[in-house]
Amino acid sequence: MASQQYHISLLQMDIRLADPQYNQQRAGEWIAEAMKAEPKPDVIVLPEMWNTGYALDRLDGIAEPENGPICDWLSETAAHYGITIVGGSISEQRSSGFYNTLYAYAPDGSQLTRYDKIHLFKLMDEEKFMQPGEQTTLFPLGDVTAAASICYDIRFPELARTLALAGAKVWFVPAEWPNPRLHHWRTLLTARAIENQMYVIACNRVGRDEKSEFFGHSMIIDPWGEVIAEGGEEEGIISATIDLELSEDVRGRIPVFADRRPELYKHQD
Numbered sequence: 001m002a003s004q005q006y007h008i009s010l011l012q013m014d015i016r017l018a019d020p021q022y023n024q025q026r027a028g029e030w031i032a033e034a035m036k037a038e039p040k041p042d043v044i045v046l047p048e049m050w051n052t053g054y055a056l057d058r059l060d061g062i063a064e065p066e067n068g069p070i071c072d073w074l075s076e077t078a079a080h081y082g083i084t085i086v087g088g089s090i091s092e093q094r095s096s097g098f099y100n101t102l103y104a105y106a107p108d109g110s111q112l113t114r115y116d117k118i119h120l121f122k123l124m125d126e127e128k129f130m131q132p133g134e135q136t137t138l139f140p141l142g143d144v145t146a147a148a149s150i151c152y153d154i155r156f157p158e159l160a161r162t163l164a165l166a167g168a169k170v171w172f173v174p175a176e177w178p179n180p181r182l183h184h185w186r187t188l189l190t191a192r193a194i195e196n197q198m199y200v201i202a203c204n205r206v207g208r209d210e211k212s213e214f215f216g217h218s219m220i221i222d223p224w225g226e227v228i229a230e231g232g233e234e235e236g237i238i239s240a241t242i243d244l245e246l247s248e249d250v251r252g253r254i255p256v257f258a259d260r261r262p263e264l265y266k267h268q269d
């Protein structure tokens with residue numbers, strides 16, 4: 001079996017509202033910077049909606065076309081460096097509307113997954129402008145099953161559990177999670193890691209837009225719930241090496257999955 005160790009780097013970047021060219025240039029600079037590190041990252045993760053930010057009322061004309069140039073660029077960048085890119089999410093325009101869409105690419109440049117955010121965040125009016133996704137996603141990370149969701153999705157424990165039951169040992173979560181809910185962000189991510197005995201790898205943006213301020217605190221949490229890397233509130237690259245065998249180890253010690261009693265998880269009067 002191939003090694004299950006991966007060096008992960010999260011690009012905790014600021015995002016300029018409604019300026020996809022600038023944001024793509026910055027993302028490219030951040031990736032080049034991350035690739036100078038030793039050890040070099042195997043996996044790079046970007047934040048949510050990094051092309052436009054939450055410019056929801058201006059997406060027409062600035063959102064990416066379906067499988068557009070940003071996808072080509074992510075694919076070429078992954079192949080150029082020989083890394084996996086979990087490309088955060090981008091705002092994407094299709095004939096059926098706008099979507100908050102995550103793409104991941106393998107080291108050979110092939111597309112690993114496309115996932116449309118399934119829970120749209122009403123507090124930021126997302127549902128007024130975007131269409132929800134209709135399915136969850138799993139994708140291979142080497143020999144291991146990985147999952148990805150977006151931001152508000154972490155508030156739905158059923159989603160993380162479903163992904164873990166389907167085999168996920170690591171869950172990638174790009175986000176634009178704003179102040180003042182740092183306590184929710186840290187607690188929910190940590191709980192999802194502990195209860196599902198999987199790595200949780202969450203990349204949040206920093207900076208501010210016209211309505212919100214974003215605190216960063218990108219996190220890499222292991223299957224025991226230990227925070228092995230956490231960002232501050234400034235731009236930066238947050239890195240750690242993970243060993244996906246740890247998930248099996250933890251599941252063996254506290255056999256939550258074997259001990260589940262799903263037949264009782266229905267309310268009975």
Ligand SMILES: O=C(O)CCC(=O)C(=O)O
Pocket residue numbers: 120121124150151152153155176177178181184
């Ligand atoms: O759930 C939250 O508090 C934040 C969610 C969010 O900002 C988002 O999904 O974009």
